[in-house]
Amino acid sequence: MNTRGLRSQLKDSVPVTGMGPQVGAYGVQDTLRSGFSSVKNELLPSHVLELSEKNFQLNQDKMNFSTLRNIQGLHAPLKLQMEYRAARQIQRLPFLQSSHLALDTLKGNDESISFEDILNDPAQSEMMGEPHIMVEYKLGMM
């Protein structure tokens, strides 16, 4: 029961990267990297909960940070976000699986188990990114 109209149900409204239409170097669909495109696939979500789940962690963080700001003042969320940013940079090369241990410990994810930990085990993934391309993409050389 979404009373906010169709606009909020489009994938464009999600601030998470990778959900909207994939634009490449010249402003058109980057077919090499993200495959063929279809307007319906890009605009409408394929499940009622898709947008809600994409946004979930962001909304939780927003809520927690704003509560923290109201209770303890601006410095508290600011310091925490600075620590998150630093911890997020501790990772391996793009095509390898990083454990994100520091980030998980800061966020408290080391003390909970959810569907992300059970389903879609990266050790059982059938695809692997091409190492050279991925590193070049990350460094902005592509």
Place this chain on the structure above:
Amino acid sequence: LATHSLFLTMFLVFRNAVLETEVTKVGCRMPAARKTGTTIVGVVFKDGLVLGADTRATEGMIVADKNCSKIHYISPNIYCCGAGTAADTEMTTQIISSNLELHSLSTGRLPRVATANRMLKQMLFRYQGHIGAALVLGGMDCNGPHLYSIYPHGSTDKLPYVTMGSGSLAAMAVFEDRYKQDMEEEDAKRLVRDAIAAGIFNDLGSGSNIDLCVITKGRVDYLRPHDMANKKGVRTGSYKYKRGTTGVLTKTVTKLDLEVVEETIQTMDTS
């Protein structure tokens, strides 16, 4: 941790959604989820509580499992009965059990039933009822016995006696008639047994045996099966035909000539 696996999970969700629409055009049907059309109940008595469940799992109109276990372990002092989609109840209770174990290791105390209740309702509300799990959660903690019923959309009720599942009305009728406050353990067990039996005999979605779980301070009795209400009948006679019942008219014997073409011996490599 989450972003990469989230994209691949979303890819699978998108693929499933496309399959659901396309598969009917080809003429096939999507596999039906196995439900537990069920009767599950819980009742609080003087020193603890009793949880009860039937043992039938249905797949549409067919009985998929005649003796499935619907009372799931959450923690040494908390157990949970599950009705609805069998996989959903199983996985949800296992996830909450793991989270509760981590939480209890972190606090260093025995987990409370209210904690399990809150974890379950927050998860079920997050998925807006798409996880089809209706649960009866009961346990004994430092504040006494507690019994909760949790609906798939995330609402909960804390009550002295609850029933869930397709046979809940039949079971609730028995409870409303005979429930009294501060019963003895044997009375409570008999009441639960009768309530589940009402569900088994009056609801097609419930059947087979009655499982009971009695939780008191420091002791959990998991009685499986407590009562075999629907034992399979024993055949009274043999229906096999005797040799010679059908007369033989003609008999032709054809010999198959098999000749040995090649014979090899392969020794095992035991080095």
